[in-house]
Amino acid sequence: MAQQAYLEETDNGGSGPERRGSRFRRLLDRLTGPWRGDPRIWRRGLVLAALALVLALIMLMHSRIPNAIGNLGSLTETFLPWLGLLVPVLLVLAFVRKSATALIAVILPAVVWLNLFGGLLTDKAGAGGDLTVATHNVNADNPDPSETARDVAASGADVVALEELTSAAVPTYEKALAGTYEYHSVQGTVGLWSKYPLSGVGPVDIKLGWTRAMRATVTTPEGQVAFYVAHLPSVRVKMEAGFTARQRDKSADALGEAIAHEPLERVVLLGDLNGTMNDRALNAVTSQLRSTQGAAGSGFGFSWPASFPMARIDQILVKGVEPESSWTLPETGSDHLPVAARLKVDTSS
Structure with missing residues (x-):
């Protein structure tokens, strides 16, 4: 009797997997019926x-x-x-x-x-980590540098890198960030703010004729980490010349050479590289360092343009430390989104 009831139920449409399978077959028949x-x-x-x-x-x-x-x-x-x-x-x-x-x-x-x-x-973010870092191209034409600085500081980052700083705006950023970050250095148009002491600070020559990259040692509670901040030259798409990136590529090679000679084992690169991790032109850098977004992020983490992000050109790349999570921060007055990451500096445990 039970078997007969089951057969009758199946003949009348059934239930459970049989019925769902029947619905799928009917849908498939509707789609492919005219082709048969x-x-x-x-x-x-x-x-x-x-x-x-x-x-x-x-x-x-x-x-x-x-x-x-x-x-x-x-x-x-x-x-x-x-x-x-x-x-x-x-x-x-x-x-x-x-x-x-x-x-x-x-x-x-x-x-x-x-x-x-x-x-x-997939979401690869973890809950661990002992150092939070962030980087932001603040835009030279930013209408409200103070608000942008406060937004970045509110992220809870222990170390913050800013790019595209103008000489007129630097005092504004220094004042806005002074209460959160005891240590900082500005080299040319890039700067690094830290809750922990800085040493070995200086510009990095990326073959531009002016300073758009720097290096500093940050002494964290878990040990020393070499931080690089860089803003590689912009690229353009022109009808007559295509994707013009020769200067960016030259600077990327120089930055990669500087990182290759870094004496510390733990390295973090923060900055606007004007290129994605897929771009072969950045191989001198990306062959040495890994992306926090690829290792511990969720999604593509596009950062530019802020109004409708289409590419991740703002990067946090690391070596000798373990990425635990990576994310983009809310829009500020810049045309870039800030990006942040949580890192595990002490990898011995």
Whole structure:
């Protein structure tokens, strides 16, 4: 009797997994019903299939795209995650076109994108750490430096780096941050504020002719850490020249050389690098240091432009310390978002 009741229930729509499976089959029938028996489903959409394969190749072989013409490779790598938006577009077009060939082809770029960026979609933040750091390009044209300084100090960071400081605004930032940070140094257009003593402070030559990078030793309760602050030159996209980044690339190489000669084992780089971790032009830096966002963040952590972030060009990179969490801070009066991270300096335990 129980078996008969079960069969009757199943015949009437059923319940549980059987019913859900039946709903899925009905939905699939609605989507694919008009295609069945149509031999053209394999011949249609060949152009869409080709576009899907090209998209997959671009993402898979992005490091092979040459920079000889307008730094096209670096431009592609800067906005590489956004290429994933083309996958659902191609998927919809494949359905509209009723092309089985295109549908199968779209699977390839989807898999490549997930392989590249799927790990960023999970929350890797932990609760540990003994040092909080933050960095912010405050924008030379910031209309309210005092408020921006207070916003950054409110993050609870123990060490703060600021970039794009003007000589006129420096006293404002110094006054606003004095109550939170006992120690600080400004070198050219970058500065470092710390709750812990600074030593070995000085500019870092990144081949610009003026100072946009510095180094200092911060003596934390867990030991000494070398801090670098850098603001690499801006890049531009011009119709006649493409992605102009030659000066940025030259400065990145110089910064990487300075870090390579750093005597301390524990290193933190804070700053606006005007490039993402995918950009090969930053290899001199990124080959030595790891990103806190990639190791302990949630999502992509885009920081620029503040109104609609599209790329993470503001970076916290480390060596010899363990990233525990990484995040972006709320918008200030700048065109960049501040970024912060919690680090474990004492990695012996």
